[in-house]
Amino acid sequence: MVNYPNGKxxxxxDLVTSDSEKRKINYGRRGMFFxxxxxxxxxxxxxxxxAVIHKRPTPVQxxxxxYPKRSKAVIKEAYFKTPSTTDYNGxxxxxxxxxxxxxxxxKTSFPLHNIHEHQVEHMKAVTEQGGICxxxxxxxxxxxxxxxxxxxxxxxxxxxxxxxxxxxxxxxIRNDGILIPYGYKPRLDxxxxxxxxEWGKING
Amino acid sequence: MVNYPNGKxxxxxDLVTSDSEKRKINYGRRGMFFxxxxxxxxxxxxxxxxAVIHKRPTPVQxxxxxYPKRSKAVIKEAYFKTPSTTDYNGxxxxxxxxxxxxxxxxKTSFPLHNIHEHQVEHMKAVTEQGGICxxxxxxxxxxxxxxxxxxxxxxxxxxxxxxxxxxxxxxxIRNDGILIPYGYKPRLDxxxxxxxxEWGKING
Numbered sequence: 001m002v003n004y005p006n007g008k009x010x011x012x013x014d015l016v017t018s019d020s021e022k023r024k025i026n027y028g029r030r031g032m033f034f035x036x037x038x039x040x041x042x043x044x045x046x047x048x049x050x051a052v053i054h055k056r057p058t059p060v061q062x063x064x065x066x067y068p069k070r071s072k073a074v075i076k077e078a079y080f081k082t083p084s085t086t087d088y089n090g091x092x093x094x095x096x097x098x099x100x101x102x103x104x105x106x107k108t109s110f111p112l113h114n115i116h117e118h119q120v121e122h123m124k125a126v127t128e129q130g131g132i133c134x135x136x137x138x139x140x141x142x143x144x145x146x147x148x149x150x151x152x153x154x155x156x157x158x159x160x161x162x163x164x165x166x167x168x169x170x171x172x173i174r175n176d177g178i179l180i181p182y183g184y185k186p187r188l189d190x191x192x193x194x195x196x197x198e199w200g201k202i203n204g
Numbered sequence: 205m206v207n208y209p210n211g212k213x214x215x216x217x218d219l220v221t222s223d224s225e226k227r228k229i230n231y232g233r234r235g236m237f238f239x240x241x242x243x244x245x246x247x248x249x250x251x252x253x254x255a256v257i258h259k260r261p262t263p264v265q266x267x268x269x270x271y272p273k274r275s276k277a278v279i280k281e282a283y284f285k286t287p288s289t290t291d292y293n294g295x296x297x298x299x300x301x302x303x304x305x306x307x308x309x310x311k312t313s314f315p316l317h318n319i320h321e322h323q324v325e326h327m328k329a330v331t332e333q334g335g336i337c338x339x340x341x342x343x344x345x346x347x348x349x350x351x352x353x354x355x356x357x358x359x360x361x362x363x364x365x366x367x368x369x370x371x372x373x374x375x376x377i378r379n380d381g382i383l384i385p386y387g388y389k390p391r392l393d394x395x396x397x398x399x400x401x402e403w404g405k406i407n408g
Contacts, residue, residue: 052329054289057263061277075264079277085258087294091302094334096295125256128297 034103034138034145038088041186043094051191053090053097058084084118086133092191096131099190103138109167110137112160120157123150136180136190137173146177147193156187238307238342238349242292245390249296255395257294257301263287288322292338296332296395300335302327305393307342312373314341316364324361327354340384341377350381351397 064077086100133150268281337354
């Protein structure tokens with residue numbers, strides 16, 4: 001810690017240790033802060049019997065496993081597989097709920113290459129079965145999280161398929177999505193958005 | 205192929221190449237036949253827009269990953285984690301559906317050590333949220349698959365917790381469960397059981 005001769009802290013050093021700066025450091029860990037907030041919220045929902053929502057394990061193709069004597073099996077060769085579904089699903093008030101969470105450092109839009117075609121097909125199938133389906137998109141630069149219902153997302157995906165832009169602009173997301181503020185308990189209360197009037201317009 | 209002098213096939217050779225024998229060979233691959241039948245049925249449900257049900261990936265703790273130049277990432281060290289949920293979940297007619305599939309070679313009962321306590325807690329939470337929850341139990345010796353609703357399973361789990369037997373007898377499963385016959389399309393039509401009167405008694 002560098003202090004001025006008058007005993008006050010150097011203002012820039014102050015910034016470095018501020019909460020928002022710590023968050024930015026966390027962002028560097030490939031969206032861990034955002035994911036941890038979702039996981040902590042799911043844990044809160046589970047403990048308070050509000051919903052049962054889990055992250056699906058990362059799909060891995062296991063090629064080689066060793067079974068050493070007197071110790072547990074070790075996977076020695078495996079590969080990451082392209083996910084065919086979204087990352088999170090579960091049950092909320094008896095209904096099936098399904099979503100994908102993505103973070104971007106982009107300041108003006110959400111690039112669609114973040115989403116696989118299989119995932120879109122999955123979200124479409126879920127929506128047709130009457131499930132609640134959406135994306136949670138974190139704009140890291142602004143610390144803003146938006147819940148974008150699949151029905152809106154579909155329009156922009158179709159635009160890209162038709163040869164249009166390969167991203168959704170932040171303005172479009174702010175118009176069509178619902179801002180989820182960071183809080184304390186739960187840290188990211190995305191389920192609250194589902195009771196809003198905006199959501200009712202879409203999912204009836 | 206060994207034939208009798210009269211041109212007829214040797215009856216025991218006939219047996220060896222019969223369908224049921226092929227199945228028994230498959231059973232040896234740690235329940236792969238049963239799992240494949242479930243996966244194929246889920247694929248059928250998906251393609252025919254009946255339901256969207258997926259197997260969750262095996263949960264793995266990844267410790268070491270190599271990123272070789274010009275080729276994809278290789279997981280070099282990882283461990284199997286104890287699952288905290290069931291293996292399968294999804295959506296059927298708008299409702300959340302969740303189940304665990306287990307195979308036993310036991311001829312008289314289903315040993316409860318096949319199920320982890322975390323999985324029971326998960327199934328209980330799902331049931332309390334209004335989800336459809338059950339176990340699919342394959343008795344390999346008889347080629348019989350039963351759908352046992354969680355509400356019935358819970359009674360036997362409680363019996364064990366209270367110091368009683370550590371298994372559910374086949375007779376109990378035949379009484380409380382619904383037999384799912386092996387078929388063609390889909391190979392294991394477990395969703396059909398959910399429309400039965402027996403299921404209605406439990407889940408209303």
